Amino acid sequence: MQSLTQADLIRILVKRKWWIVVSIAMCVLMAYGVWKILPKTYKSTVIVTIDSPKVAKDYVKGLGGAEGRGFEDPATIAMQQVTIGLTNKSVLLPIIENLKPYPDSRDETAESMMNRLRKAVTVAKPKDGVGIAISFQHFDPHLAQAAAALLAAKLQEDNAKRREGLIETTTEFLSTELKRMKGELEAKEQAISDFKKAHIGELxxxxxxxxxxxxxxxxxxxxxxxxxxxxxxxxxxxxxxxxxxxxxxxxxxxxxxxxxxxxxxxxxxxxxxxxxxxxxxxxxxxxxxxxxxxxxxxxxxxxxxxxxxxxxxxxNQPDEDTGAAGQVESGGxxxxxxxxxxxxxxxxxxxxxxxxxxxxxxxxxxxxxxxxxxxxxxxxxxxxEQGLAILVRDYENLQKGYQTLLDKRTNARIVENYESRQFGEQYRIIEPANLPIREEPPTIVHFLLGGLVLGCVFGLGGVIGVELLKSGFRRPEEIETYLGLPVIASIPPFDARLAELDGARSRALLTGPKTDIGISERAPAYSSYGDGRKWRKSGLGKQSAAYTSLSQNNHLITKWWPHSIMAEQYRVASTRLLLMTAEKQNVVTLVASSVMGEGKTTTAVNIAYVLAHDLKKPTLLIDCDFKRPMVHEYVGISVEPGLSEAMQGKDILENCIHPYAGIPLSILPCGDPSNRPTSISGIQYMKQILPELRTRYDHVILDGPPVLTLADVNILSSVADRVIFVVRAGLTSQEMVRTGVKQLGVDGDGIGVVLTHVEMEFTPYLMYHSDYAAKNC
Structure with missing residues (x-):
């Protein structure tokens, strides 16, 4: 993926402007069609408010409503309460049963219809900021009004029931917890008493x-x-x-x-x-x-x-004087x-x-x-002391918890009486549901604007995406930066209008301002390098004629349109080839490409024609692509006799070389299609006869096979003095080109690149050539 500069983006947008316009028009039309098809929705709004309690909160703690939530915004809390209340089943189910807002969904369950209702209900703050706006959207404005009114009524009823149920549940829960806590407290008191009795004197x-x-x-x-x-x-x-x-x-x-x-x-x-x-x-x-x-x-x-x-x-003790008269007992x-x-x-x-x-x-x-x-x-x-402290601590904690629960139960009973007399928060309707007249957005304006934006996104994104997704090179500078190889020519696409107009302007550039400049009726114009080329004959002044392409035997643009930008670039390539080989005579040049369809044969025949016709150099063009020979078709000669006849001995080599158009250009075609040699044998034969042919001609041009398809081209590159590597802009990936150049095994000084099918926007010097010629016409 290549990066695009700002100038590249501008050129791409100018080039693809009709693509963008068509995308915008189609998206706008589609948006209008969608608006016509989709049903219109209407929204009815009812405004409610939450009345504050009638008793000060310092005396009675409420149920945690909007008045008792610390530092939070009461309006935000009220919005949350209303939003949660409107999602309850008890509020939505009566609307489904009574109003039947979705008659087309009879097979749907109640839960799915309630989900649709939740999406249709919105809660927001009114424009004046007073109260809470509850809105309901529906295709029927009268049903939307009825549903909004019923929503507000059911919200009031559900809020009252919810608060009463909450109070009853809270009181019951607190009573149960108090009973349990009291039992634990008594058990802990008995444990302390037993402990003191067991440790008396040690307390x-x-x-x-x-x-x-x-x-x-x-x-x-x-x-x-x-x-x-x-x-x-x-x-x-x-x-x-x-x-x-x-x-x-x-x-x-x-x-x-x-x-x-x-x-x-x-x-x-x-x-x-x-x-x-x-x-x-x-x-x-x-x-x-x-x-x-x-x-x-x-x-x-x-x-x-x-x-x-x-x-x-x-x-029971005897008289004291009894023992005094007798003898003493034994042992005394x-x-x-x-x-x-x-x-x-x-x-x-x-x-x-x-x-x-x-x-x-x-x-x-x-x-x-x-x-x-x-x-x-x-x-x-x-x-x-430690054991008693643990018991006392647990007892005190239980006592505190018991007292807290007791206070809460007392407060719950107060709140129960408080709510039963309707002293708490109450929902009040301050503005009833209205009957909607205008449809809700998105309106036709929104759809058209959306279509416009979508068209711009698709158009611009598609154009830029196509350019970014191109894996090949777009401009010569990219090849020189990525491969480090010189670009000797940049060939634009073979467009008939470009050939016609730029041919006239090139003449003006070369000969000066002229009037009534025409192009020969016999000179055919081109639309592309590839298939489907058709003839078109026109003059410079016939701008309204239909543009067509040419057949495959008219790729020799330097002959048919010698003053076109494409022919001029082939002359540039030929001139640079002469400069690169100025110190050497009898030069062999191999023209190769990574894959088929990059303009390799077209480049070979045009360079050979320029060398012979314009530069007067004896040149031999040899078709070495034995799998798919095309030289004879591009120059319009017979395919035989050729290399196959010479190699098989059916004819001598001199008879197999065809002269061309009275200029020092000779062509050696591949030969009879039924008896063509294999790639290896044909290239080996070429290697044998090439030294003799080199001595006869100043330049020998070899139209070789694609590099990545066949390995035979390595032999040709070893006998060639120079290699012209043809790359099609925006088609061949950069990695494929790098692999092909590496497979040739030629150093950077012996290879030059011809970039074909280059967009005019990426070759500003060609634009300069065209503009300058236009001024001199």
Whole structure:
């Protein structure tokens, strides 16, 4: 695909102007026909508005209508509400059932007809900006008016039902959620209560009391240890004093138990010691806590039980004097009872000290046990605190959620009463549906303008697209840039008018201004390189005659139209060929192309004719295209004898070379069609006879076969001094041309390009040639 400059676009548009005009005319006519065929539509409009609530929103929260959506535009919200409401089935279905707007669609389902209705309904803001405009389009103006009015009425009814249903559903949902939330809240309260009972003494609120109790117990333990040490020292001193007194005086035997307590003394009971300790602890707790504190109540119960047990024991105890008369039990020992009152006093004091020691030891054991117990409470307090915090947090969250739901349900009940008394938003019709008179766009003006635009798009786009889609070269500069090869001539199309007019102008250019310039009646004009060429005979002054083409035996335009632009370009090519081979004599030139139909043979015969006729150079033209020989037809000679007869020995080579038109031009045709040689054998024979033929002529022109079709041309290019590569503009792709040039195997200095069928718009020097000649006519 090639790029086009601005100048190229202008030339293309001028060249294809009738194509564009026809495209525009056809599109405009088609648009008019479409407007006539399509049914006309009419639009009826009803304007509604949404009345604000009659109670301030600060007191009653509504249903989230246009008045309660934060910073959004109320008009935009209202438009959205109306648009959504008009798409409801409850609004559209009554229109289908009552008005039957689409009688031609009896087989359609209700859903498909509702979709058609939704497309026919439009919602917009009126021109004055007040309210909301609801429009309905239809082919019948009366039905459009009825449908628009029914839409507004059904919209009011549907809005009221929708709001009531929404309130009822909201209230029911909130009641269900409240019931569920209440059950969860009660379950969480029970869980907190059970947790506190299971962790009594370890709760965070009891931590401070536990720490104070630990301090007190630690002080009691220290005090008990000190008192126990002192009591032990006293007991040791009393034992020593009693032994000393017993050894001095005469005494009687008195039973003494294992604890060195005399037999006449009541034994010490540990329960009494524990009772005293519990009473002491109770006094301490009462100084800190109330009577209802669990530890205080527990201690009181223990003291009551212990006192009742001691009372029962005291009632069954025997007389104190019973054991004094007999012997002591087994395991005991006896001391001599002295009559000294001081000894008695010492023994009594010793017994008291022993009782005190036993009490202190019991107290110390109890203190250690309680310290361990309270230390355990303190250590387990963080874990209990964390567990309690989780429960309390969940409970508080549930409580907040419950309170929120409760507030919402209360508000929902208020809104239910609020809506039932029609204090909320209400749709109100401020302008009833009108009866449309004019049809809706697109009108005929729109269709015609659309056809005009479409015609311009198709015309311009088609013209430019055709040029862009051309894969070949369009101008000589592209070949020189893409291939790096020189272009020795640019041949325009063989158009009869171009040949006729430009032939006259070329004469004027060469000979000066002249009057009554004519062209020979025998000179035929050309329409193209290809097929379908017909004769046309005319003079310069006969402009109104019909232009026709010529037959294939008239491609020799340098002979029939020597003053045409095409002939002039062939003379340019021949002259440049002479300049390229000026330093060499007896030049062999191969004329080749990539594919068939590019003007290769036409170029060969015209260059050969110019070399012989205009430049007076002895020239031999050899037809080397054995598959499709055309030289004999283009120059109008017999096809035999030729190469095939000479190669097969049926005739000598001299007889096979045909002279032409009394000029130093000789032609060697291919020969008898039935006995033509194969490409390889014919080219090999050419390679043998070419050195001899080279010496006879200044120029030998070889019309070779297409390069991409046959590989035989490589042999010809190896024996040729110069190669003229023919390329048809706009036909042969650039890649094919590159491949063909590469396949020849010739360097850039030995090859020149002839670009055929070049549009006049892309060869400004030819336009200059034509304009200059016109001025001199």
């Amino acid at each position: 965070p609120a009891q931590l401070e009391a536990n720490l104070r109790t630990l301090d007190r117990l630690q002080a009691d333990l220290t005090s008990s240890s000190e008192s126990l040490n002192k009591a032990g020292e006293r007991l040791t001193a009393l034992d020593k004093a009693i032994r000393d007194l017993s050894d001095i005086g005469s005494t009687d035997l008195v039973p003494v138990d294992r604890n060195m307590r005399m037999g006449d003394t009541r034994p010490l009971d540990s329960r009494r010691v524990k009772l005293e300790e519990l009473k002491h602890k109770l006094n301490e707790l009462l100084g800190i806590y109330k009577e209802s504190y669990p530890d205080v109540m527990h201690l009181r119960e223990e003291i009551r039980l212990l006192e009742s047990e001691l009372r029962s024991v005291d009632g 020992k006896s001391v001599r009872k002295g009559s000294d009152p001081f000894l008695k006093e010492l023994m009594k004091e010793r017994n008291e000290v022993k009782g005190e020691i036993a009490f202190l030891k019991e107290k110390q054991v109890n203190a250690v046990r309680q310290i361990k117990e309270f230390e355990g409470h303190v250590q387990r307090t963080p874990a209990a």
